[in-house]
Amino acid sequence: MTRRQAWVMAGAAGLVGVAGGALGTRALAEQAAAPAGKAAIEAIVRDYILSHPEIIPEAMQRLQARENAKAIDTDRAALEKPFGAAWAGSQSPKVTLVMFSDYSCGYCRASVGDVARLLAENPDLKVVWREIPVLGPDSEAAARVALAAAKEGQYLPLHKGLFAAGRPDRATVAKVAGSVGLDAARLATVGKGEDVSREIAANMALASRLGVTGTPAFVIGDEFFSGAVGYDALAKAVAAARKS
Numbered sequence: 001m002t003r004r005q006a007w008v009m010a011g012a013a014g015l016v017g018v019a020g021g022a023l024g025t026r027a028l029a030e031q032a033a034a035p036a037g038k039a040a041i042e043a044i045v046r047d048y049i050l051s052h053p054e055i056i057p058e059a060m061q062r063l064q065a066r067e068n069a070k071a072i073d074t075d076r077a078a079l080e081k082p083f084g085a086a087w088a089g090s091q092s093p094k095v096t097l098v099m100f101s102d103y104s105c106g107y108c109r110a111s112v113g114d115v116a117r118l119l120a121e122n123p124d125l126k127v128v129w130r131e132i133p134v135l136g137p138d139s140e141a142a143a144r145v146a147l148a149a150a151k152e153g154q155y156l157p158l159h160k161g162l163f164a165a166g167r168p169d170r171a172t173v174a175k176v177a178g179s180v181g182l183d184a185a186r187l188a189t190v191g192k193g194e195d196v197s198r199e200i201a202a203n204m205a206l207a208s209r210l211g212v213t214g215t216p217a218f219v220i221g222d223e224f225f226s227g228a229v230g231y232d233a234l235a236k237a238v239a240a241a242r243k244s
């Protein structure tokens with residue numbers, strides 16, 4: 001039996017007791033101590049699962065949430081520490097939102113307004129952006145320029161401008177950089193530095209450990225979200241993280 005299967009069995013056993021099944025929680029524990037207890041419990045749980053298959057997706061979701069929380073806790077310090085100025089919001093936050101994004105990602109672009117609204121409505125919120133340029137060379141070039149700007153405290157204007165301009169290419173990046181008073185050629189050179197390369201590699205490794213399969217992805221408190229989940233889901237997670 002795998003760990004995931006064991007967890008589902010255990011959860012179903014608890015539901016048997018709650019539902020007033022043949023054995024309560026105490027009885028289950030007593031029977032487990034008997035020589036044939038394990039087989040008897042597994043038979044009861046199996047019957048319950050077959051009669052109530054709707055519990056399986058819920059059990060899987062709860063298990064995944066627990067695994068996500070463990071992974072987030074392991075990497076929380078690295079997740080929440082921004083590279084230079086690649087962050088916005090409170091300097092003493094009660095809640096930190098981490099966003100993995102790619103400048104070529106339309107769904108990331110669609111989430112920009114949601115994150116801006118959250119920042120405006122939650123003065124105790126800090127947002128940290130992590131660049132994971134997964135959509136090709138133009139994405140990586142844009143990410144490197146943005147991180148170079150972050151080193152100089154100019155990340156946010158360039159970040160917003162790149163998303164507002166649409167899918168990035170060399171000309172677009174240069175135009176956006178110029179529009180916010182930055183030298184695109186110099187930033188491109190700075191962006192080739194080892195520190196920027198390490199940051200991108202570290203972000204990709206973080207994303208891999210968390211199971212990020214695309215952009216955008218968000219970490220809020222102990223919760224992980226994949227995709228453009230929308231303002232309401234993000235706001236609910238911010239509120240839950242604040243309470244915990």
